[in-house]
Amino acid sequence: MNCPRRLLYALYVTTSAGLAWTTALEFRHGPAWAGFLFAAASLVPLIAVIRESEMPHEPFIAYGVAAGAHEDVVRAELDGACCERWWTSCGTDHDTTCPHRIPRSSAA
Template sequence: MTRRMHRLLYVAYSALFTWLAVCAVQAAIHHVPWACAVFVLGSALAVVAFMRESALDDALRRTPIRAEREARPPAATDASDDVVAVALAAACCEQWWASAGTDHDPTCPNHQHRSNA
């Protein structure tokens, strides 16, 4: 409905501009400068109205799209890369990695001797 209304207004503004331009030319031909100026000003206002209608149409089309984008939840971030990076940074030796953190290589600087107590 609104698209049809905008198109109708475009046609009306274009017809008004054309009619006022013809009137301005006729006033200039008949040497009536004040009428020519009035018709030129009127046709300029018709152009401004046409451009304003175009801007309004664009704004009305963009508003629902912007509202839909703002209503969407933000995209979930994948934390698996961060978890893997932390685990790799904490790893100290191959045996520790293979044993899920229970044993260390004998040459590992984090090798902890457990007492049998």
């Protein structure tokens, strides 16, 4: 875990603790609805800590690609493209000169 992430976690926990203290004060000296509001608000930073701890540190780790290897994956996908029409039609059509062109059948 890097330093900015630790600082962010510390900020979340501190914010949650401050809201919990405000919750206790509201239940003692203020209206009950405000106490419930602060109690719910004190859970939000803790949920953020949980969600961020589950997030991958590198953007491509979520897709099963090691850090730094995403350029290779992109290059392989670009090299695997067969024709211009395939790219522009999201893979549904091919140019007439494309070797991967599959003739359309009228059979349903």
